[in-house]
Amino acid sequence: MTKKTTIVLFSGDYDKAMAAYIIANGAAAYDHEVTIFHTFWGLNALRKEEKVQINKGFLEKLFSKMMPRGAERMGLSKMNFAGFGPKMIKHIIDKHHAMTLPQLIALAQEQNVNLVACTMTMDLLGLKEEELLDGIEYAGVAAYLAEAEDGHVNLFI
Amino acid sequence: MTKKTTIVLFSGDYDKAMAAYIIANGAAAYDHEVTIFHTFWGLNALRKEEKVQINKGFLEKLFSKMMPRGAERMGLSKMNFAGFGPKMIKHIIDKHHAMTLPQLIALAQEQNVNLVACTMTMDLLGLKEEELLDGIEYAGVAAYLAEAEDGHVNLFI
Amino acid sequence: MTKKTTIVLFSGDYDKAMAAYIIANGAAAYDHEVTIFHTFWGLNALRKEEKVQINKGFLEKLFSKMMPRGAERMGLSKMNFAGFGPKMIKHIIDKHHAMTLPQLIALAQEQNVNLVACTMTMDLLGLKEEELLDGIEYAGVAAYLAEAEDGHVNLFI
Incomplete structure (x- = not known):
């Protein structure tokens, strides 16, 4: 029987997302069926790195502007130091020939990890499908629960 | 067999508590037996919104004063902007006809989600039963584990 | 059959680590096989409290210096107030005859909770085995997943 790993990625921190994707990639390598539910x-x-031109309401535009556009721009949960922390981490990742977050996300897509975007919070934060990476699935909390209730490893990150 | 969802809500952030209650309400709608263990x-x-007059020690009084009195007053984990973030989120919730945190908590109570307050951390933070919502259960880590060890979805938020 | 509790401790906050160790000690008391995977x-x-003399690269030295040396020096996730928060919490813990984080860690070791340090992130943060407590195990994400996939209670803290 295939084992299932289901991760809710709530955090927008570079380091926490790294942890989520490292676990997800590990589980996929062990033939788990893996889902990361992004909320x-x-x-x-x-989010795509490049700016996508979309008509939005005022608050939605404000949120889009203030939130980081893509994994590369995310900050650290600790020792962020106004953006210097992420630079340090990326430098060290490079030195140790480890994988950056965008590389971990690409690997997850290659390994067929299901990357799901929570449609309810997309609505709230004013994010549109055109702004997100290709190959993403779109679903709500019901779909998450259907996966999670049979999950062997369920995490909220 | 009834499925079980057990959530430890450690965080005092409005957005994280929203995520916890959205998952809990979803699971309850799918006939899970759901427990949120608040620690x-x-x-x-x-906490009740109104101030409750209780004799407390100095540090306990200080904690009570500095901690938000109820869901409505909690801040965001990200982009809080000294309280402007929560206002934005609540405005957007309203616009999308979504539910605020107090509404999500009320729905959870209607759906018989077990809302449990951790007695050990109540002691540490100096919180008394009179200060908390009606219909709450009081228990310790042993009761949490008894639920969680049979849980299908266990999350720490 | 022995039940398993597996906790990823990602957070460096005193209060979150307390929660992790309280759950771990509770589970061990209920005869769970318990693992805390520190990443x-x-x-x-x-980390040991005392300074350990090791030759490190510049960034690794910087990280080691900026990160708290041991449980006693960790800050709170909320209401840290530049170190005053942890003092308040420790004072209250003492008053209530509860256990501090170092005491909870010592109890976990007595109860044979498996304390595992993630070798990959040790590499990234430049931490060496000589700097960590005695009796720690060293492993990677594969070992974590092998534990977690049979786990009854899996948490990410």
Whole structure:
């Protein structure tokens, strides 16, 4: 029987998203069926780096502007130091030949990890499908629960 | 067999508590037996809005004063902007006809989600039963584990 | 059949680490096989208090210096107030005859909770085995997943 790993990625921090994707990639390598359900600030990891022109209301535009556009721009949960922390971490990742967050996300897509964006919080934060990476699935909390209730490893990150 | 969802709500952030209650309400709608175990800052979601007159020691009084009195007063984990963030989120929730945190808590009570307050951290933070919502259960980590060890979805938020 | 509790401790906050160790000690008391997998900032809970002389690169030295050396020096996730928050919490813990984080860690070791340090993030943060408490195990994400996939209670803290 295939084992299931289901992760809710709520956090918009670079380091927490790294942890989520490292676990997800590990589980996929062990033949788990893996789903990462991106909600709230975790949606930012799925944003395209380039700006996408979309008509939005005032608050939605404000949120889009203030939230990081894509994994590369996310900050650290600790020792962020106004953006210097992420630079340090990326430098060290490079030195140790480890993988950056965008590389971990690409690997997850290659390994067929299901990357799901929470449609309810997309609505709230004013994010549109055109702004997110290709190959993403769109679903709500019901779909998450259907996966999670049979999950062997369920995490909220 | 009834499925079980058990959530530890440690966080005192409005957005994280929203995520916890959205998952809990979803699981309850799918006939899971659902428990939210409120500990540390998560206890603030259960505080009554009005001030309750209680004799407390100095540090306990200080904690009570500095911690938000109820869900309505909690801040965001990201982009709080000294209280402007929560206003934005509540405005957007309203616009999208979504539910605010107090509404999500009320719905959880209607759906018989077990709302449990951790007695050990109530002691530490100096919170008394009179200060918390009606219909709350009081228990310790042993009761949490008894639920969680049979849980299908266990999350720490 | 022995039940399993597996906790990823990612957070470097005193209060979150307390929650992790309280759950772990509770589960061990109920005869669960318990593992705490310390990764990223959670590794700081395992650092020795005394300074260990080691040759390190510049960034690794910087990280070691800026990160708290051991459980006693960790800050709170909320109401830290530049170190005053942890003092308040420890004062209250003392008053209520509860256990501090270092005491909870010692109890976990007595109860044979498996304290594991994530080797990959040790590499990234430049932490060496000599800097961590005695009796720690060293492993990677594969070992974590092997535990977690049979776990009854899996949490990410």
